[in-house]
Amino acid sequence: MSNFSRGLLKWQRVNGRHGLPWQLNPSPYRVWISEIMLQQTQVKTVIPYYRQFMKQFPNLKRLAKADLDEVLHLWSGLGYYARARNLHKAAIQIMEVHKGRFPTDIEEVIQLPGIGRSTAGAILSLSKGQRHPILDGNVKRVLTRHRGINGWPGDKKVEDILWQLADELTPNQRVAEYTQAIMDLGATVCTRSRPACQDCPVMNDCFAYKHRQQTMLPSKRIRKTIPVKQAIFTIIKNHRGEILLKRRPPTGIWGGLWSLPECPMDEDIKKWIEQHFASKVTSVKEGPIMRHTFSHFHLDIQPVQVNISAKSIGIKDSGEIYWYKPEDKLSKGIATPVARLLQDL
Ligand code: SF4
Structure with a gap:
């Protein structure tokens, strides 16, 4: 075992995170849900969502049988909704292809929607003790700094070096x-800004620490404005x-x-509106523009309040259309800026 790994294991016993909900009874299903929720999202944000999700979908079968709307509703506020859609799709696939048992062969796990090599490695190592490396954003940061x-770690060449390491x-x-x-270590010590090197178990042979390059590593992607x-x-x-x-x-x-x-x-x-919803418009009023930022672009949303007359008959509740009463609790999956607009009403 390398000094690096030995140092990390010793540190983990005392300083690592213990007692997280998904660490209790870490079955592949429970670890899978946590790993997907933790992508791009912090532990403290995930915990209440995870508990609620497990309450509603305690096992794979229940998740596969759920309506997608039910899953998206539980996900509301966590963002990156493709994750929830993929979870649902993967659960159905496991029921059909693997007879309801979460696969334990890494190649089969990688075939599931929304699961890459690092997530598959994390699921099988944390739940089954199988030896697989992981390389999420936190690990990339630790390795690029330490060595x-x-x-940019997103470059194929750099990524290959990191996987090997x-x-x-x-x-x-x-x-x-x-x-x-x-x-x-990546989440609590070797953090993006101001890493706590004095508390780090691998500080002695860390390149970034020795050369004071913590803020320079990992290298940033050179990109144009979005x-x-x-x-x-x-x-x-x-x-x-x-x-x-x-x-x-x-x-x-969305x-x-x-x-x-x-x-x-x-x-x-x-x-x-008159054409598409067969409704008579009685007033139109523009509200202030709201900006929502995705990873690849900003979306400037112009909200427009439109009142339609009582005689409008064109629109009825259906699988695609829903009349929402603002005084009711909304039990559907809804995008964050839309929820904000509805709240402001
Ligand atoms: S010494 Fe600092 S920069 Fe190096 S791995 Fe530890 S926390 Fe990260």
Whole structure:
């Protein structure tokens, strides 16, 4: 075992994170759900979502049988909704292809929707003690700093070097503890800004510490400024004060979630609503623009309040359309900016 791994294991015993909900009875199913929730999301945010999810979907069978809407609703607020859609899809696939048992062969796990090599490695090492390296964002940060690896870790060449290193450092024994240790070190000590090097078990031979390059590593991606897109969200209100929600198409941003109808930028809003919803518009009022930022672009949302007359008969509740009463609790999966707009009403 390398000094690096030995140091991490010793540190983990005393300083690592213990007693997290998914560490109790760490079955592949429970670890899988936690690993997906923890992607791009901090532990303290995930804990209440995880508990609620486990309450509602305590096992794979229950998740596979659930309605996608039920899953998306539980996910509301966590963001990156493709994760929830993939969880649901993967659960159905496991029921069909693996007779309801979570696969324990890494190649089969990687075949499941939404699971990459690192997540598959984490699931099988944490739940089954199988020896697999992991390479999530935290681990990339620790390794690039500790070994002084330059270049953006998202580059294939740099990533290959990191995978090889991660593999070399993964011990043959106590793999689950080691996996937890390297995740914990990245999350709590070797943090993105101001790493706590004095508390680090591998400080003595750390390149970044020795050369004071903690802020330079990992190297940043050289990228241009992200583009700004625009959208018009119509808040269509009927004479009973109900708001019209429409389900978004299954692919694309907020796929499958409920949203406010989006009017194309080049259309006349009044005409567009009258045409598409067979409703008579009585008033149109623009609200302040709201910016929502995705990883690849900003979306400037122009909310427009539209009242329609009592005689409007064109729109009825269906699988794609829903009249939401603002005084009721919303039990559907909904995108965060849409929830904010509804709250502001
Ligand atoms: S010494 Fe500092 S920079 Fe190096 S691995 Fe530890 S926390 Fe990260």
